[in-house]
Amino acid sequence: MIYELMISSCYPDRYWFQYVSTGDDYYELLQCKKIQSNNPIVFKLEKKVSEKRLLSYDFYFSDGPEFISPRLANLLSNNQDFLHDVQLIDATIIVNGRSYSGYKVLNFLRLISCIDMNKSEYVPILDYLPDGPKKFYKMVLKENINEQFCMARCEESIGRIMMSESLRQFFIKNKVKGINLSKQYIDNDFIFSY
Structure with missing residues (x-):
């Protein structure tokens, strides 16, 4: 996860x-x-x-x-x-x-594919750049990512940072303060991604 x-x-x-x-x-x-x-x-x-x-x-x-x-x-x-x-x-x-x-x-330093584009709902921010930045109405993360990583940028939305379950547990164990460590899924309206 x-x-x-x-x-x-x-x-x-x-x-x-x-x-x-x-x-x-x-x-x-x-x-x-x-x-x-x-x-x-x-x-x-x-x-x-x-x-x-x-x-x-x-x-x-x-x-x-x-x-x-x-x-x-x-x-x-x-x-x-x-x-x-x-x-x-x-x-x-x-x-x-x-x-x-x-x-x-x-x-x-890592860039991984982590958004299930088939299950997500989005449109290009700029009509003339269909493969460019997206405006997400619904974002669904991939369930099975084979790549081993701690933290990485999201390939489909480069401004988003993803972390592994093991790093999340490390942060919980060390009482890291300032980030959300609860198990939440992305469910935001009108997300602008770059």
């Missing part, structure tokens, strides 16, 4: 970070290729927040890529299966004017 990486319902709106470009274009992170980067990717939080509460999370969301806490990066640094699928890129966050390092951007 596979799951979509989804934000936790407990993740406050005020914790959405602004992606600050450091020369590495966000588009590069959608290519499923390793990136050579000498500068950390920077994220900034404009709103005043409780740093103690904010820093207790492990997954963070932004208007750019997803990134993880130093604690989760440390836990995953010894997981060779995870590191085969995901490159960890240095990130720095700026909160209440203070800079914090040790965070890692997730650069997904």
